[in-house]
Amino acid sequence: MTRTVLESATRTVTLGFDEPFCVIGERINPTGRKKLAAQLEAGDFSTVERDALTQVACGAAVLDVNAGVVYNSNPDPNITEPPLMRKMIELVQGLVEVPLCIDSSVPGALEAGLAVANGRPLVNSVTGEEERMERVLPLVAKYNVPVVAISNDDTGISEDPEVRFAVAKKIVERAADYGIPAHDIVVDPLVMPIGAMATAGQQVFALVRRLRDELGVNTTCGASNVSFGLPSRHGINAAFLPMAIGAGMTSAIMNPTRIAEMEAIRAANLLMNHDANGADWIRFAKVLEQVEAGADFAEASQAAMAAGTGRGRRGGRARA
Amino acid sequence: MTRTVLESATRTVTLGFDEPFCVIGERINPTGRKKLAAQLEAGDFSTVERDALTQVACGAAVLDVNAGVVYNSNPDPNITEPPLMRKMIELVQGLVEVPLCIDSSVPGALEAGLAVANGRPLVNSVTGEEERMERVLPLVAKYNVPVVAISNDDTGISEDPEVRFAVAKKIVERAADYGIPAHDIVVDPLVMPIGAMATAGQQVFALVRRLRDELGVNTTCGASNVSFGLPSRHGINAAFLPMAIGAGMTSAIMNPTRIAEMEAIRAANLLMNHDANGADWIRFAKVLEQVEAGADFAEASQAAMAAGTGRGRRGGRARA
Numbered sequence: 346m347t348r349t350v351l352e353s354a355t356r357t358v359t360l361g362f363d364e365p366f367c368v369i370g371e372r373i374n375p376t377g378r379k380k381l382a383a384q385l386e387a388g389d390f391s392t393v394e395r396d397a398l399t400q401v402a403c404g405a406a407v408l409d410v411n412a413g414v415v416y417n418s419n420p421d422p423n424i425t426e427p428p429l430m431r432k433m434i435e436l437v438q439g440l441v442e443v444p445l446c447i448d449s450s451v452p453g454a455l456e457a458g459l460a461v462a463n464g465r466p467l468v469n470s471v472t473g474e475e476e477r478m479e480r481v482l483p484l485v486a487k488y489n490v491p492v493v494a495i496s497n498d499d500t501g502i503s504e505d506p507e508v509r510f511a512v513a514k515k516i517v518e519r520a521a522d523y524g525i526p527a528h529d530i531v532v533d534p535l536v537m538p539i540g541a542m543a544t545a546g547q548q549v550f551a552l553v554r555r556l557r558d559e560l561g562v563n564t565t566c567g568a569s570n571v572s573f574g575l576p577s578r579h580g581i582n583a584a585f586l587p588m589a590i591g592a593g594m595t596s597a598i599m600n601p602t603r604i605a606e607m608e609a610i611r612a613a614n615l616l617m618n619h620d621a622n623g624a625d626w627i628r629f630a631k632v633l634e635q636v637e638a639g640a641d642f643a644e645a646s647q648a649a650m651a652a653g654t655g656r657g658r659r660g661g662r663a664r665a
Numbered sequence: 666m667t668r669t670v671l672e673s674a675t676r677t678v679t680l681g682f683d684e685p686f687c688v689i690g691e692r693i694n695p696t697g698r699k700k701l702a703a704q705l706e707a708g709d710f711s712t713v714e715r716d717a718l719t720q721v722a723c724g725a726a727v728l729d730v731n732a733g734v735v736y737n738s739n740p741d742p743n744i745t746e747p748p749l750m751r752k753m754i755e756l757v758q759g760l761v762e763v764p765l766c767i768d769s770s771v772p773g774a775l776e777a778g779l780a781v782a783n784g785r786p787l788v789n790s791v792t793g794e795e796e797r798m799e800r801v802l803p804l805v806a807k808y809n810v811p812v813v814a815i816s817n818d819d820t821g822i823s824e825d826p827e828v829r830f831a832v833a834k835k836i837v838e839r840a841a842d843y844g845i846p847a848h849d850i851v852v853d854p855l856v857m858p859i860g861a862m863a864t865a866g867q868q869v870f871a872l873v874r875r876l877r878d879e880l881g882v883n884t885t886c887g888a889s890n891v892s893f894g895l896p897s898r899h900g901i902n903a904a905f906l907p908m909a910i911g912a913g914m915t916s917a918i919m920n921p922t923r924i925a926e927m928e929a930i931r932a933a934n935l936l937m938n939h940d941a942n943g944a945d946w947i948r949f950a951k952v953l954e955q956v957e958a959g960a961d962f963a964e965a966s967q968a969a970m971a972a973g974t975g976r977g978r979r980g981g982r983a984r985a
Contacts, residue, residue: 539935540943546936550911571936575943576950577928584907584932591870591908608897612904615859616866616891623860623895630896 347528349491349563349595351407351444352464358406358444360531360563360595365619366586366610367596369446369467369565370405372396373437375414382414385429390436401441402647404611404629405601409469410437410458411448427457434458434466446493446598452480459488467491467531469598471520473498473512482523491529492520493565502535506548509534510555517560528563531596532556536566538573539581545571546585550592557593568597568606583609590617604642608633667848669811669883669915671727671764672784678726678764680851680883680915685939686906686930687916689766689787689885690725692716693757695734702734705749710756721761722967724931724949725921728761729789730754730778731768747777754778766813766918772800779808787811787851789918791840793818793832802843811849812840813885822855826868829854830875837880848883851916852876856886858893859901865891866905870912877913888917888926899925907933924962928953 349360360367373396375382381392400408412430419425426449438445447458448469455468470493471481485492494516496509503509513532520530534552537545549571553564566589572581583605586597590613601607611629614620628649635645669680680687693716695702701712720728732750739745746769758765767778768789775788790813791801805812814836816829823829833852840850854872857865869891873884886909892901903925906917910933921927931949934940948969955965 543938543942547938576947577953580928580950580953581932581935581946583903584929585936587904588907588911588933588936591911608900609904612901613908615901616905616908618863618867622863626901627896630900633897633900 347557347561347563349467349528349531350465351446351467351491353438353442353444354463356442356444356464362557362563362593362595363619364595365406365614365625366590366594367406367565368404368601368607368610369407369409369596369598370396370400370403370601371409371567371598372400372600372602373408373433374411374448376411385412385414386416386418390433393433393436394440397437397440399643399647400601401443402650403601403643404607404646405443407444407446407467407596408437408441409446409448409598410434412454413449413451422451423453426451426454430454430458431461434462438463452484455481456484459484459490465490467493469493470495470533471516472496473516475499478516478519482520482525485520485529486523486525491531492525493531493533494520495533496535504537504542506534506552510552513556513562514560517562527561531563531565532560533565533567536568536570538575539571540574546588549594550588553589553592553594563595564593565596565598566594568599579603579605582606586610587613587616590614602643604633604636607642667877667881667883669848669851670785671787671811673758673762673764674783676762676764676784682877682883682913682915683939684915685726685934685945686910686914687726687885688724688921688927688930689727689729689916689918690716690720690723690921691729691887691918692720692920692922693728693753694731694768696731705732705734706736706738710753713753713756714760717757717760719963719967720921721763722970723921723963724927724966725763727764727766727787727916728757729766729768729918730757732774733769733771742771743773746771746774750774750778751781754781758783772804775801776804779804779810785810787813789813790815790853791836792816793836795819798836798839802840802845805840805849806843806845811851812845813851813853814840815853816855824857824862826854826872830872833876833882834880837882847881851883851885852880853885853887856888856890856905858895859891860894866908869914870908873909873912873914883915884913885916885918886914888919899923902926903929906930907936910934910937922963924953924956927962 351358410433412426416425446467446469449455472495496512498512517527539545571585572578586609615626632645636642671678730753732746736745766787766789769775792815816832818832837847837850859865891905892898906929935946952965956962
């Protein structure tokens with residue numbers, strides 16, 4: 346049975362076909378967040394701290410940390426990203442207990458993060474591009490950590506799922522040359538927007554099944570891509586996630602502060618028999634009740650966590 | 666390709682693996698609705714009329730009609746149900762254009778409904794019980810209509826999915842003896858409450874796949890059973906339905922006035938590529954927006970239909 350083990354200093358999270366779906370919180374990322382980027386350049390980490398605490402309270406089992414900010418004062422990410430990544434990793438792992446996912450396209454930033462991260466973080470990511478494999482896979486082997494493998498290569502992102510499967514297979518095989526086992530490869534089969542490609546959903550469901558059955562690997566995705574450009578995106582995402590979980594998807598890199606998606610994932614865990622005695626669902630249902638009564642999801646989640654997981658006692662009502 | 670064709674006087678609805686999920690509205694049923702039962706005994710059909718119009722506006726493609734009321738004045742359903750079923754079928758098909766599902770455990774009521782129903786209604790239901798098969802299958806053959814086959818038999822409801830599959834197979838084979846083709850059998854594999862049986866979800870997903878792949882039949886279920894006894898049931902149902910659809914389930918007998926479930930089904934249709942150009946989703950998103958702004962789901966759905974963005978009421982646009 347495929348098991349991808351992530352660790353912080355104190356906690357173990359396992360990705361697997363018989364495990365609860367692993368939510369990797371995506372919020373600590375300055376890409377497209379101008380305000381956060383400016384704060385980071387100014388040495389203000391208050392948003393990072395808040396995002397770390399909020400995402401974990403809302404149900405993230407792992408936090409992605411991306412330091413991809415382009416400084417006004419220095420536009421070279423090879424210079425600016427490694428020290429910022431180090432600082433952010435140290436900050437986040439000092440605040441929360443969950444394992445981290447070190448996210449960068451700059452190999453020097455991946456290594457800077459790996460050098461300071463506790464336990465067994467997830468590296469995000471390698472692709473099927475030759476140069477990228479040559480730079481990232483030795484790092485992954487050196488630190489004995491798992492890695493996200495995105496199924497594009499030097500020819501770009503193929504719309505043909507056969508090609509994307511072949512790229513994933515190539516990365517798994519290349520990783521084996523470095524002594525990296527298949528259970529440490531978490532494949533992102535690439536989710537296309539259904540508004541642009543009507544078969545995008547069926548493609549992913551079929552790909553995830555093949556990746557599980559033929560390569561025996563865990564999988565992840567940028568879940569919200571599927572609804573890009575369409576109205577009522579959360580409703581699409583909240584149906585996509587259970588369907589992907591039913592097909593065998595074992596994690597997603599996503600925003601855990603969105604209640605619709607988190608409700609869908611927790612219900613899917615229950616329906617997959619990955620929630621013993623429904624304990625997690627019953628606990629979450631109390632948060633849902635508070636949100637229906639007007640509370641903010643993140644605040645209600647934090648209050649439930651502060652109340653000691655909310656189990657066996659009434660969680661304090663969150664103030665909106 | 667398996668296609669189960671239902672018809673009203675003016676409209677065709679097809680159940681199939683490449684068709685949108687078929688929502689069979691369950692509300693016209695006095696079981697457990699004391700007020701409705703009393704109204705029916707008193708000859709008051711106003712609730713039936715309202716339920717018919719509301720369910721179609723909310724997205725039911727077929728309406729279930731059940732006349733199973735136990736009169737205070739006459740406790741014998743073999744006497745009371747047939748004339749009431751006839752009256753209810755005539756009333757409902759005079760109000761809405763969708764095909765009907767004639768729902769009774771009284772064979773005389775099924776025949777009374779079949780005698781007056783336009784087009785090609787669905788019979789609900791036969792089971793694997795010998796007496797039931799002997800009474801219902803000849804009716805199904807005589808009227809050349811499709812039938813729901815519930816996978817329990819004289820030994821009751823088995824918790825073993827292998828047994829439930831075998832019962833479904835037995836009904837399909839027995840039906841063939843009467844000249845009823847497999848594509849006119851819509852199997853209900855029986856959804857157990859996940860609160861009582863943790864494997865209930867996985868059982869159904871696996872059963873639906875087998876029923877599709879090995880027997881080539883369409884499937885249905887009482888979708889809300891899965892969440893019986895648990896808190897926040899709509900959240901569980903709204904994850905169950907997309908997962909069941911992903912596994913190959915093609916219809917459900919359910920309450921179409923519940924927005925969470927209907928949103929999940931419409932999103933799943935989009936993700937299965939059963940919603941050309943996302944037209945249905947985009948139309949539905951406008952209703953969602955109104956509900957988020959405070960409107961009632963049924964009222965917003967009826968307003969959208971009246972504005973010509975929906976279909977279903979007699980006099981509206983019919984599909985050839």
